[in-house]
Structure formats: C-alpha cells, structure tokens
Amino acid sequence: MSSKKPFSKDIILLDDVEAVVNEIINKLQKDVLRNLKRLGAIVGTSGGIDSSVCFALSAKAFGPDKVVGIMMPEKDSSKDSEALARELTAKFGVMAIKEDITDALAGFKCYERRDEAVRHVFPIYDPKSYKMKIGIKQSGLSNNLPPLFTLTIIDSKGKQEDQILPVKDYLQIVAASNFKQRCRMATLYYHAEALHYAVIGTPNKHEQEQGFFVKYGDGGADIMPIGNLYKSQVYQLAEYLGVPKSIIERTPTTDTYSAEQTQEEFFFQLPFGLMDRYWYGFENDYSPEEVAEVMDEPVDKVKALFGNFERKKKTTEYLRMSPIRDYYGLKV
Amino acid sequence: MTEETIKIRDKVKSYVLQAASADKEKIKDTSLIFKEGYFDSMGFMVLISFLEEEFGIKTNDSDLLEENFESINAISEFVARKSN
CATH class of the missing domain: 3.40.50.620 (HUPs)
Structure with missing residues (x-):
C-alpha cells in the first residue's frame, strides 16, 4: 500500500x-x-x-x-x-x-554582441534610448507547443514593441x-x-x-x-x-x-x-x-x-x- | 488538400524528417511532432525560421496555436492559408 x-x-x-x-x-x-x-x-x-x-x-x-x-x-x-x-x-x-x-x-563585447542581434530584429534600437528584454510567449505553457521567445524594446516614453525572436538572434542575445x-x-x-x-x-x-x-x-x-x-x-x-x-x-x-x-x-x-x-x-x-x-x-x-x-x-x-x-x- | 498545399507539405515533410531528433521512420503526416517529442523548443524556433525563409510567411503571436503546428499536415495547411 x-x-x-x-x-x-x-x-x-x-x-x-x-x-x-x-x-x-x-x-x-x-x-x-x-x-x-x-x-x-x-x-x-x-x-x-x-x-x-x-x-x-x-x-x-x-x-x-x-x-x-x-x-x-x-x-x-x-x-x-x-x-x-x-x-x-x-x-x-x-x-x-x-x-x-x-x-x-x-571587454568580452557582451553589450556590443547583444545589441547587434537586437538591432537585427529592431533596426531602430539604440541602447542609449531604449531598454530591452526577452520573454516567453505566455500561450506556450498550457498547450503542447514548446515556448517561443519574444524580444521587447521599450523607448524612453515607455512605448513598447514586441516581436517573436528568430532563432539566430535569440541565440546571440x-x-x-x-x-x-x-x-x-x-x-x-x-x-x-x-x-x-x-x-x-x-x-x-x-x-x-x-x-x-x-x-x-x-x-x-x-x-x-x-x-x-x-x-x-x-x-x-x-x-x-x-x-x-x-x-x-x-x-x-x-x-x-x-x-x-x-x-x-x-x-x-x-x-x-x-x-x-x-x-x-x-x-x-x-x-x-x-x-x-x-x-x-x-x-x-x-x-x-x-x-x-x-x-x-x-x-x-x-x-x-x-x-x-x-x-x-x-x-x- | 489542394495541389498547392501538397507541394507545401512535401517541403515541410522533407524539412521535418531531416530536422527531427528521434525515430524519423515513425513520423507520419498526422504525427503530433511536439507532443510526441520529435521537436523541442529550439526545434520550434528553427522551424519558424525555416517557414519564413522557405515560404516568405511571417508568424505572429496569434498564429502560435497547436492546431497550426501540431503535425506536418497542420503546418502545411497553416502555410497555405498564410500564403494566400
């Protein structure tokens, strides 16, 4: 038992x-x-x-x-x-x-390499005036699809843009x-x-x-x-x-x-x-x-x-x- | 399935068979490629990139539904709809 x-x-x-x-x-x-x-x-x-x-x-x-x-x-x-x-x-x-x-x-070019990939997705991105983050698509957890990642950039006024990250840019970031x-x-x-x-x-x-x-x-x-x-x-x-x-x-x-x-x-x-x-x-x-x-x-x-x-x-x-x-x- | 969708399916199938990480002989057009573990998260991301490059379609947040990606047939129908 x-x-x-x-x-x-x-x-x-x-x-x-x-x-x-x-x-x-x-x-x-x-x-x-x-x-x-x-x-x-x-x-x-x-x-x-x-x-x-x-x-x-x-x-x-x-x-x-x-x-x-x-x-x-x-x-x-x-x-x-x-x-x-x-x-x-x-x-x-x-x-x-x-x-x-x-x-x-x-020295490792951490920021430079990351920002290069972000700009590939959002050419407008400038790290001096934008903030960035990556996140998981919320819908991924409750269905049988694996999660995808999105890239978000936010300008100085708080305006936000999101896009699904292409695999190459995701990996580089x-x-x-x-x-x-x-x-x-x-x-x-x-x-x-x-x-x-x-x-x-x-x-x-x-x-x-x-x-x-x-x-x-x-x-x-x-x-x-x-x-x-x-x-x-x-x-x-x-x-x-x-x-x-x-x-x-x-x-x-x-x-x-x-x-x-x-x-x-x-x-x-x-x-x-x-x-x-x-x-x-x-x-x-x-x-x-x-x-x-x-x-x-x-x-x-x-x-x-x-x-x-x-x-x-x-x-x-x-x-x-x-x-x-x-x-x-x-x-x- | 229309003639155009069949052409898409052949390309999708060819891609899925070469990219799948498990027993490829077992994959049928209706196999649930994610649920059955043939593709993981990275495989999904690479698949999306493949569809964009091969068929010129852009996948949006609202497209990320199981019914659009669960099998070779589902992906082919999804690509055909997006292409039109």
Whole structure:
C-alpha cells in the first residue's frame, strides 16, 4: 500500500523550518570544512531571495567572519539590488565587497554582441534610448507547443514593441548575456581562491531542474544548499533566518536585461506558488486528475503543464551534465 | 488538400524528417511532432525560421496555436492559408 500523502495545496510547505535549517547548516559545515577542506564561504549577493537565504545560511554555518558577500552589479543591473544586498550583509555583520563587472563585460563585447542581434530584429534600437528584454510567449505553457521567445524594446516614453525572436538572434542575445553570469562566476572564484573559501551557489530547485541557470555561470559553484528546495520553502527559510522584509517582499527578477523583467515573465510562466505545487505533483507522480481537482483547474490544463515540465527537464539536461570524459583510457 | 498545399507539405515533410531528433521512420503526416517529442523548443524556433525563409510567411503571436503546428499536415495547411 502506498504511503503517499493525498495531494493538497499545502503539501510542499515545511512543517519544521528550524529542523531543516539546522540540517542544512550541519551539512554545509561538513561539506565545506571537511569534504572540500575550505575555510569559509563566498556568496554572490544580488539582493534576491535565493542568494539572501544562501548568504544567511552561510553566515549561520561559518560565522560572519568566515563569509564574504560579493556584489557584482553591471550597467544593466537594478539600482535596488546593491542597496538590498548591503542591507542584508549589514544585518548579518558580514563583509561585503563590490565588484562592478561592466568593464569586464565590455571587454568580452557582451553589450556590443547583444545589441547587434537586437538591432537585427529592431533596426531602430539604440541602447542609449531604449531598454530591452526577452520573454516567453505566455500561450506556450498550457498547450503542447514548446515556448517561443519574444524580444521587447521599450523607448524612453515607455512605448513598447514586441516581436517573436528568430532563432539566430535569440541565440546571440542569450550567448552574449550569459557573459554576465560567467563573469560573476569567475569573480566569485577569484575571491574564493584568494581566501581558500568555497563558492556557495544559489539556484533553487526549479532553477536547477527546469534549467534556469547558465552552465558554468550561476550553475558553477562548489555547493548548492537550496538546490532541492521549492521557492515557497526558500521563503519559509528566509522568514526564519531573518532575511530583511524588503528582500522577501521583492518580486524575483532576472536582473539581466536593461528592461525590468520578472522571472515568471522570462522563464517560469507561472507564479512561484502555483509552479511549486504543480511541479511537486508532477515529480511525485500524482495524477493530473488529482492535482486538477485540488488546484481547481481543468485536467487538460494540468496534463499540458506536466507535458511542458517533462519537455523542460529533457531539453535542459545538457545544462546539468558534467563534461563527458569516458573516452580512451577507461580502466578495463 | 489542394495541389498547392501538397507541394507545401512535401517541403515541410522533407524539412521535418531531416530536422527531427528521434525515430524519423515513425513520423507520419498526422504525427503530433511536439507532443510526441520529435521537436523541442529550439526545434520550434528553427522551424519558424525555416517557414519564413522557405515560404516568405511571417508568424505572429496569434498564429502560435497547436492546431497550426501540431503535425506536418497542420503546418502545411497553416502555410497555405498564410500564403494566400
């Protein structure tokens, strides 16, 4: 007989947050100090909820003098991010270092390559007078078509234009923008190696499993302490750990493109509270019928969502794979 | 299916068979190419670009419906409608 609990809206919520926090802290200490033999932790602090929870967990695990928060803004970053990150590091009494990566990104031609592709779609686009972002077509989630990406440009008066992105331009914009996450990863490892610390990665469960991270960018880290936590659970930890309210109440953004963009708009296509529950149902083999009844949605919609999740998992497998090295020289 | 649509279908089919990522022998004109996993998100984007280049049609937001893209036949009918 199955011991699986009936599906419910609260099924993902942690009953004992303190116990979960203590378990994570104990494992962090063991992994960093004993397994990796490092002396402390480096955490990239963006002012977002995930990095703030990882930062707070690290501060509790190693003590404030063995953690450094690195802020890595660039010219497209929201101005709020630095203020929130400073509020966080001050609250936990941890040293914060600011590394502006704009010049490094310009050296990689990140902005130049991205803007070239944007102009190919919108010849009128000028980065000095327009903001830009890419997003997913909302209709993609509830039918059986994979998502397509749209490019949006917004002029100084707020007038917006959207267009479906041709594949070549989409790839160029993403490849150029990914310099940001990879540049941040390199900066974190500089500080980690200079102090003999470990890099704490901040992706949560959805980002990991749905592939919302940059390979060898924000996906490059030594430890990912919230990699198995749903976003709702991350918020539970944030409340318990005393992460500032201003961070908890902030809408999660990508902070990657010059125009404001939520993570829901760019990738997830559902508010995190709903995404958590549907994903839980999907990965724990609850039937679409059971989930649909609890969520008060049509069964066909839930089936399409599950199909979309399955597709996302499969198509992003490449991101989670380590380099393939089973070539010549295998032991016989 | 009109003669023109049949010509379109032959081109679409030829493209789908060379671009699909799975067992190509199994793909029929009515196979649900996305639902059955022959094409992923990147495959969809490349397909849209192919249709634009090959047939000179522009795909709009309102065209992104399952009934326009779910199979070789559906794509062919969609292209024929857009071309007219």
